[in-house]
Amino acid sequence: MTTQQVADRLYELCQQNDYPTIYKELFHPNAKSIEPPHAPAPQVVEGLENFKKKADAFNATIEEVHSGYVHPPKVYGNYISMEMGMDVTFKGRGRSNIDELTIYKVEDGKIVSESFYY
Numbered sequence: 535m536t537t538q539q540v541a542d543r544l545y546e547l548c549q550q551n552d553y554p555t556i557y558k559e560l561f562h563p564n565a566k567s568i569e570p571p572h573a574p575a576p577q578v579v580e581g582l583e584n585f586k587k588k589a590d591a592f593n594a595t596i597e598e599v600h601s602g603y604v605h606p607p608k609v610y611g612n613y614i615s616m617e618m619g620m621d622v623t624f625k626g627r628g629r630s631n632i633d634e635l636t637i638y639k640v641e642d643g644k645i646v647s648e649s650f651y652y
Contacts, residue, residue, distance in 0.1 A: 535643040537640045545616070561645045564580060565580070565644075566580050566647040567647070570652065595627075597625045604617070612641065615638075616636050620632050634650050634652035
């Protein structure tokens with residue numbers, strides 16, 4: 535897949551909130567996920583098995599999802615940028631709006647890293 539094809543498929547699956555398929559189809563098994571220093575999650579996670587653990591831990595903190603959005607991706611060489619966000623109520627912390635920019639790096643038709651900015 536070209537970077538544009540990866541971006542198009544990523545956007546399609548994000549709109550469906552189908553993250554298991556995203557990881558299975560689009561990510562390299564040893565991909566890296568990078569969070570900002572202020573994030574409550576581990577700053578760097580490697581490998582899809584650890585991605586799942588990180589996602590499960592995050593989802594366990596959510597009481598209710600009120601809404602979410604994802605904007606169409608932009609491709610720059612072998613990088614994809616996408617803006618996304620959600621309005622959620624966290625267990626014990628109340629309601630919050632999360633807006634983030636995610637940068638994906640693609641090599642040989644697979645996402646090898648994702649970096650979150652929020």
